[in-house]
Amino acid sequence: MKILIVEDDRKVAGFLEQGFREERFEVEMARDGEEALDRARAGGFDLILLDYMLPKLSGPEVAAQFRREGRTTPILMLTARDDAQDIRAALGAGVDAYLTKPFRFDDLLKRVESLLPGSSHPA
Amino acid sequence: MRSLQRTLTLRYAATMLAALLLIGLWAYLGVRMTLVSELDRALADAAAIMADVVASGEPLTAHVGASDLRGTVTEGNRLVVTRDSTGRILNSNSRLAGQIPLDSGAMILARAGQHGWATTSWGGRKFRSIYIPGPAYGRGPATGVAVIQVAASVMPLFRATRTILVRILATVLFGTLLTGVGAAWLARSSLEPVAEIAAQARSIHSHGGAQQITVHADVIELRSLIEVLNAMLARLERALSVQRRIIRDVGHELRTPIAAMRGEVEIALHRERSPEEYRALLGSVLEEVDRLALMGDQLIFLTRFEAGEAELQRQRLDLAELARHAVQQVARRLATYSVEVGDAPDGLYCEADPRLLSLALEQLLDNITRHTPAGTRVRLELARIGDRVALSVEDSGPGVPEELLPQLFSPFFLADEARTRFRAGGVGLGLAVVTAIAGLHGGEMAASRSTLGGLKVMLLLPAAPLHPPTGGTLKVGS
Numbered sequence A: 001m002k003i004l005i006v007e008d009d010r011k012v013a014g015f016l017e018q019g020f021r022e023e024r025f026e027v028e029m030a031r032d033g034e035e036a037l038d039r040a041r042a043g044g045f046d047l048i049l050l051d052y053m054l055p056k057l058s059g060p061e062v063a064a065q066f067r068r069e070g071r072t073t074p075i076l077m078l079t080a081r082d083d084a085q086d087i088r089a090a091l092g093a094g095v096d097a098y099l100t101k102p103f104r105f106d107d108l109l110k111r112v113e114s115l116l117p118g119s120s121h122p123a
Numbered sequence B: 001m002r003s004l005q006r007t008l009t010l011r012y013a014a015t016m017l018a019a020l021l022l023i024g025l026w027a028y029l030g031v032r033m034t035l036v037s038e039l040d041r042a043l044a045d046a047a048a049i050m051a052d053v054v055a056s057g058e059p060l061t062a063h064v065g066a067s068d069l070r071g072t073v074t075e076g077n078r079l080v081v082t083r084d085s086t087g088r089i090l091n092s093n094s095r096l097a098g099q100i101p102l103d104s105g106a107m108i109l110a111r112a113g114q115h116g117w118a119t120t121s122w123g124g125r126k127f128r129s130i131y132i133p134g135p136a137y138g139r140g141p142a143t144g145v146a147v148i149q150v151a152a153s154v155m156p157l158f159r160a161t162r163t164i165l166v167r168i169l170a171t172v173l174f175g176t177l178l179t180g181v182g183a184a185w186l187a188r189s190s191l192e193p194v195a196e197i198a199a200q201a202r203s204i205h206s207h208g209g210a211q212q213i214t215v216h217a218d219v220i221e222l223r224s225l226i227e228v229l230n231a232m233l234a235r236l237e238r239a240l241s242v243q244r245r246i247i248r249d250v251g252h253e254l255r256t257p258i259a260a261m262r263g264e265v266e267i268a269l270h271r272e273r274s275p276e277e278y279r280a281l282l283g284s285v286l287e288e289v290d291r292l293a294l295m296g297d298q299l300i301f302l303t304r305f306e307a308g309e310a311e312l313q314r315q316r317l318d319l320a321e322l323a324r325h326a327v328q329q330v331a332r333r334l335a336t337y338s339v340e341v342g343d344a345p346d347g348l349y350c351e352a353d354p355r356l357l358s359l360a361l362e363q364l365l366d367n368i369t370r371h372t373p374a375g376t377r378v379r380l381e382l383a384r385i386g387d388r389v390a391l392s393v394e395d396s397g398p399g400v401p402e403e404l405l406p407q408l409f410s411p412f413f414l415a416d417e418a419r420t421r422f423r424a425g426g427v428g429l430g431l432a433v434v435t436a437i438a439g440l441h442g443g444e445m446a447a448s449r450s451t452l453g454g455l456k457v458m459l460l461l462p463a464a465p466l467h468p469p470t471g472g473t474l475k476v477g478s
Helices: A010-022 A033-042 A059-068 A086-093 A107-116 B003-058 B069-075 B106-112 B155-207 B219-270 B273-305 B319-329 B354-371 B402-407 B418-422 B428-440
Strands: A002-006 A026-030 A046-051 A077-080 A095-099 B079-083 B091-092 B116-122 B124-139 B144-153 B315-320 B338-341 B350-354 B376-386 B388-395 B444-448 B454-460
Touching: A002 A033, A010 A026, A010 A107, A010 B003, A010 B219, A010 B354, A026 A033, A033 A046, A033 A059, A033 B273, A046 A059, A046 A107, A059 B315, A077 A086, A077 A107, A086 B116, A095 A107, A107 B219, B003 B079, B003 B124, B003 B144, B003 B155, B003 B454, B079 B124, B079 B338, B106 B116, B106 B144, B124 B155, B155 B219, B219 B273, B273 B354, B273 B376, B315 B319, B315 B354, B319 B338, B319 B354, B319 B376, B319 B388, B350 B454, B354 B376, B354 B388, B354 B428, B354 B454, B402 B444, B402 B454, B428 B454
Parallel strands: A002 A026, A002 A046, A046 A077, A077 A095, B338 B376
Antiparallel strands: B079 B091, B079 B144, B116 B124, B124 B144, B315 B350, B376 B388, B388 B454, B444 B454
């Protein structure tokens, strides 16, 4: 399974990359919204792990643009923000699921696996 | 507490009372004067007629006066007396008239050919008399010029003026009472807009939000008050908005280092790791602990600053030392960055609080480590610009959109959601802190595009003299 991790915080990006690689995922990284769109468009991802607050384009903006282009890759948003307004913005932008930081990596893994195509445990 | 409404009512009623009293007094005196001169004119006219009567030889009793004193008032008759030069009565139009007293002063004037006037009391009543020269009397050595005295009671005049006075006083009192009622209504209706403005302000206070007072905003006299109140409300809302934003940012900013620590530790515990990996993990966790400690310092400072309790402990600081110390504090976080500290010109000093200045520099460096990738170039430079010293921190990272640069450190910007676009997440606290610290020292912040390609942030402070007056210079970190 190939996932795109979009996270600008170096440490968070670091442990996510390490964690998913150790779970045998193929991982690509992006550090800002524009890079995320470019890589996502290049395709081949089974899931996109998208941070909310990013440089250049925010997570919801990336998701909205991605969906406008007719792309259906599952998107799981990670964020430190949990205001109802932010959650509505994310879900309205076409995000499939939402996880608030700090999270347990095992919980994240379970959510990712439930969103992946062919999952027997839908989100 | 004073009541403005009662004060206005009383003042207005008192003013009206004074005005009515003055007008009443003027009217009363005027009427009285008019009545007195009318009486005198009537007496003069009567005296002239009587002079003709006496000259014609007609008996005075043909013009009958009152038979008693009461009659002088009710019948309004005149009492007519002719006197010789000594004042002895020669003739009168009634027995009562023969008893009327003589005024010697008026007598002398009449004997001299003029009109004399006198007011005398008689039988409990006042009489007004005119004395005029009359025809000659007597024969031979006993001849002389008679004096004709015509008198009339002034009681009708007194009664009239008394009635007028009573009516005037009644008018004054009634008018004052009516004015008081009108003044109370006027005061209440004048102050009603103020009560409505207060009600709207109260509503804004309880519901919150960026509302403005709109009621009676078109009234000229209230416009200044409303403008001031609305300006205060706007300032308050901005301050509250910055505060809300900072509090919200704190929540978010705390979550990120905690998420990083949690994630790294959790991943590390998934399997056995080498000692080097554990060491790296512990070092990384320590960095986040330092970051959390920095946040704690920022929060404490901001709390004191917002409460107006931030105290500066100014000391003469060697800025080159300060910069080296700040880099050391963030050394672990800067380990994967390419850091250069520019050569400072000789003698760069400022009078500043070393703890706060270190906090500001550490924040600027920490921002870079959080939001630029490893390997990013970082440059710290010191310079003298006029009478100020400049500490600049710049990087080769993604930078900031050009249009946001001028307003990066403005209070309005801190309250604006849009600024999160360039530095994702949680820089509100840091920006607020460095801005506050610069302001406390009489300095300012400035942002521009760096020649390295990213963002350049400059902290400008008043420079201290080259040579210390006494005591030397504090070495930061010693």
